[in-house]
Amino acid sequence: MTGQNNKPIPDWETLTFSLTETDFMYRSLGNTGRDPVWDEGAYIPFEDIMISPAAALMSYGVGVFEGLKAQRTTGGKILLFRPDANGRRMQNSAERLMMPPFPTEQFVESCAELVRRNEHFVPPPEYGSLYLRPMQHAIEPQLGLGPCSQFATHIFCSPVGSYFRGGSPRGVRLKVLEQGRVAPGGTGSAKSMGNYAGAIWVAQQWKDQGFDDVLYLDAHHLKYLTETSGSNPFVLLRSGVLVTPPLDSQILPGITRDSTLRIARELLNLDVEERALSIQEVIEDGVEMFCTGTAWTLLSVRELVYNDQVKQLETEDLRGKLLKVLRDIQTGDREDPFDWIREV
Ligand SMILES: Cc1ncc(COP(=O)(O)O)c(C=O)c1O
Known part of the structure; x- marks a missing residue:
């Protein structure tokens, strides 16, 4: 088979x-006709x-992606x-951009x-994971802005380590x-290219x-x-309640967010609320904060800076x-009561 065992193992x-090229990627072409x-x-x-060069994605950013x-x-x-949850989210993202859903199965x-x-690129346990990047784009050459009929779905993968390597262990x-990251009623709940293109400059000013x-x-x-640019926040309040903002058109429905909510409610019996959470409430009553995402996992926030107010968050027990x-569910070290794991 061409391409097998060609690329170096990192x-x-x-x-x-960061990207390490692997031997294979996947491609499917779609046509609504x-x-x-x-x-x-x-x-x-x-x-x-x-x-x-006239493909709709090149000028208009008609594309969505996933990460797992x-x-x-x-x-x-x-x-x-x-993976089924990522498949469903890619369908929702695609439909928001007038692209046909790619079948979840x-x-x-x-x-x-x-x-x-690409099995030989999956790192040993404890060293990292193989990150998959599914994407769907409108590839039809088209000058005017409007719906398309020709699409491509690609999936590539790369072995990865942690997202904030070398950063403080305290988060x-x-x-x-x-x-706002996106406009109300815009594309925030879709994982669409344009949301990210505009956010790079914003984050870089502060990085x-x-x-x-x-x-x-x-x-x-x-x-x-x-x-944040790529994760959903959770805040533990002085009262003992764990709060995360409710999903709406400005928030990507994170799969790690949903998994964290289910573990907190169903396995740890915690008091959890999905409700609007103001920055003032976090500053006054927050005792612990973390953000969730496939790349971020659950990462503690040690400090928030809001205008001239600085909020330190000391604990990270929860x-x-x-x-x-x-982690134990993801690595098979604990029984998976939610049917989340798919053996390859
Ligand atoms: C804007 C944004 N919010 C939240 C998340 C977290 O989502 P997930 O837990 O599915 O990785 C991501 C990452 O995909 C993201 O890009």
Whole structure:
């Protein structure tokens, strides 16, 4: 088979959250004038792709993406975490951008088969994971702005280590912005390209000043927490209640957020609320804070800076408990009561 065992295996000790090319990627082409819309796809060597400069994605950013991980267990199995949830979210994102949904079963099976074909790139347990990046784009050459009929779904993967390597073990420092990440009623709940393109400049202004990332307030009131550039926030209040903002058009429905909520409620019997959480309430009553995401896992926030107010968050006990349960399920060290794990 072409492309097999060609690319070098990285040094597992020095993995970061950056691209290492692997041997195979997956491609399926879609056309809404056909039934079924999507072809069965193929596993091809990881390589540059040819695309018309007039493709809708090139000018208009008609594209969505996903991120999920495969984990090697101490017993030698490889497990995917909730790939069906990523498949459903990619369908929702695609529909928001007027693209046809990619079938979830095909999504899950192609993720699993891609991992099998790149099996030697899955790091040993404790060293990291294989990150999968599914994407869907409008590839139709088209000058005017409007719906398209030709699409491509690609999935590639890369071994990765932790997202904030070398950062403080006590978590991240966030700048709270009086600005929305996206517009109310916009594309915030879709994982669409444009949301991220515009956010790079914003975060970089503050990274240059020593912050790890930014925390956006809601675009309408400039008062309530929404999310960071790539993770959902949780705050433990003095009263003992764990709070996270409710999902709306400005928030990406994180799969780690949903998993954390279910573990907190159903396995740890914690008092959890999904409700609007103002930055003032966090400053006055917050005792612990962490952010959740596939890349971030559960990462403590040690400091928030909001205008001239600085909020230090000293503890990370709850985050530690929740992360242990999540990790143990993801690595097969604990029984999976939610049917989240898919063995590859
Ligand atoms: C804006 C944003 N919020 C939250 C998340 C966390 O989502 P998940 O837990 O599914 O990775 C991500 C990452 O995909 C993101 O890009």
